[in-house]
Amino acid sequence: MRRIEILQLLKNDHKGKKVKVNGWVRTFRNDRFIALNDGSTIHNLQIVVDVDSCDEQTLKTLHTGAALEVIGLVVESQGKGQHIEIQADEVRVLGIAHPDEYPLQPKKHSLDFLREKAHLRMRTSTFSAVFRVRHAASFAIHKYFHDNGFFMMHSPIITGSDAEGAGEMFRVTQFDLDELPKDKAGKVDNSKDFFGKTTNLTVSGQLEAELGAMALGKVYTFGPTFRAENSNTSRHLAEFWMIEPEIAFADLKDDMDLAEDMLRSVISYVKEHCADDLAYLDNREQQEDKQKPTNERHEMGLLDRLDFVVANAYERLTYTEAIEILRNSTPFKKKKFKYPVEWGTDLQSEHERFLVEKHFKKPVILTDYPAQIKAFYMRLNEDGKTVAAMDILFPGIGELVGGSQREERYEVLLEKCKQFNIPEEHIWWYLETRKFGTCKHAGFGLGFERLIMFLTGMGNVRDVIPFPRTPLNASF
Ligand code: 4AD
Ligand code: MG
Numbered sequence: 001m002r003r004i005e006i007l008q009l010l011k012n013d014h015k016g017k018k019v020k021v022n023g024w025v026r027t028f029r030n031d032r033f034i035a036l037n038d039g040s041t042i043h044n045l046q047i048v049v050d051v052d053s054c055d056e057q058t059l060k061t062l063h064t065g066a067a068l069e070v071i072g073l074v075v076e077s078q079g080k081g082q083h084i085e086i087q088a089d090e091v092r093v094l095g096i097a098h099p100d101e102y103p104l105q106p107k108k109h110s111l112d113f114l115r116e117k118a119h120l121r122m123r124t125s126t127f128s129a130v131f132r133v134r135h136a137a138s139f140a141i142h143k144y145f146h147d148n149g150f151f152m153m154h155s156p157i158i159t160g161s162d163a164e165g166a167g168e169m170f171r172v173t174q175f176d177l178d179e180l181p182k183d184k185a186g187k188v189d190n191s192k193d194f195f196g197k198t199t200n201l202t203v204s205g206q207l208e209a210e211l212g213a214m215a216l217g218k219v220y221t222f223g224p225t226f227r228a229e230n231s232n233t234s235r236h237l238a239e240f241w242m243i244e245p246e247i248a249f250a251d252l253k254d255d256m257d258l259a260e261d262m263l264r265s266v267i268s269y270v271k272e273h274c275a276d277d278l279a280y281l282d283n284r285e286q287q288e289d290k291q292k293p294t295n296e297r298h299e300m301g302l303l304d305r306l307d308f309v310v311a312n313a314y315e316r317l318t319y320t321e322a323i324e325i326l327r328n329s330t331p332f333k334k335k336k337f338k339y340p341v342e343w344g345t346d347l348q349s350e351h352e353r354f355l356v357e358k359h360f361k362k363p364v365i366l367t368d369y370p371a372q373i374k375a376f377y378m379r380l381n382e383d384g385k386t387v388a389a390m391d392i393l394f395p396g397i398g399e400l401v402g403g404s405q406r407e408e409r410y411e412v413l414l415e416k417c418k419q420f421n422i423p424e425e426h427i428w429w430y431l432e433t434r435k436f437g438t439c440k441h442a443g444f445g446l447g448f449e450r451l452i453m454f455l456t457g458m459g460n461v462r463d464v465i466p467f468p469r470t471p472l473n474a475s476f
Contacts (some may be wrong), residue, residue: 001071003069005038006041006043007040007043009084010043014074015074018071019072022067022068024037024038024097027064031049033079034047034091035047037125039122042277045086047072048087049062053089054088061096062091063102064097064102064104065104066095068093069094071089073087104124109124114463115462115463125280126281127463129274129277130452130458131466133277134464136273137448137455140266140270140273141262145220145245145262148218151212151216151218153212154223155221156202156205156208157223160197160199168228168230169200169201170228171198172199174194201226202223204242204244205225206443208221209244209245210377210433210443211430212246213248218246218247218248219246220243220245222242222243223241224242225239226238235450236461237465237468239465240447242446243446244446245262245443246441247443249440249441250405250442252367256367260314262446263400263446268310271306286301302457315360316367318367318368318386322366323343325355326347326354345373352398353398356395356398357396363392363400364392365390370387371386375404378407379405380416388442390404390444392444396453396454397450399450400446400450400451405441405442407434413431449461
């Protein structure tokens, strides 16, 4: 008999048929009812065990976490919460999970506790929902770009350039660190290393994506990126996934339009295809909120938040306008902000949150930042002070997207490289695209985990990637 997945079983009418299902026991109640989950859906399948026909050994090992094979008849369910159940003829325990050792009990565990059990946490309703949503979002992103004529480009993970300046990098080496080859001056001789030079893990695929866009017109990358920043926050990972589209013959407005359209499309797709998982996560959040003081609760539920950002245009304003708003705000006047608000300094998350969550109450796109606080490749505006940058700030998340129109003028870019101390010999290949058929172009980077936080309502980035990498943590 072929096995049927629980999702399929619940979707179609199988009443009166005999089926075989597999899965892991979530609960076993009253020596009679098993809630079985096989990961295909958030919903458990109720199995009714006939104790008399079940052998003793099986009954003894029917514990939460055990892997089962069940053959039985699909019947209408008497209990509430499900429309069908299985009257088991045969129950086989394929893999036991000893109750004294199996860490997941049929009760609520804290997210902190589950992070320590990352190898098993995907078996909980919350995490399985999160990772199904993650899958759907990833698929929706590829679909969006594919449907819109973009080409997916694999940018390198090991890079010999550290021009991007997006953060501290992780070194890649084949050296035996106890026996490093030295040059005459006693310094490590990197020319003896695998690539004949210093190499690192990439912080971004953008520079390579730009080369792709200058040939294929519209490309995107979707790959892992690595940053050795020592920032232990709920929004930073040392290894995260980034989506970086790059479009030729396009300016900053085209870039913002693309980002908004893509986010709308991806969020709608996930809403449509993960309805059950999102309903579960929405409910979970409501329960969590009940434990919190009123002022810390969500003003809008998860599903409403998703609808809201699909239905409403994002507020677009310049950095300079944002500084004005912040300096006129009550928290500024009452000295409630910890960090200064002055033209020329970077906005801190408290400022971003004020703009998004208190002032505009919707996603905000900030543009035209001071040149000195943004990357060298961003296009210098006519005023000579600001660059054609854009950051998209989302409620509860902060910066979700960072992008810009790129500096396409060779001389201006060369001058920028000098100002940022980027040696020409490191970046000659990037500069050459500005010599040979240069054109205006733009792109952005979307932090995938931050998008998943928004989609699932999870408050910590460690809970939306299966195995998070953060300072002092690379277990599993
Ligand atoms: O703003 P960032 O640093 O931009 C770039 O890397 C550009 N090269 C993108 C481009 O124009 N192609 O990073 C882009 C996004 C951020 O807005 C944020 O969502 C996410 O990546 N991000 C992180 N996510 C998790 N952990 C971290 N440490 C992150 N750093 C950035
Ligand atoms: Mg940024």
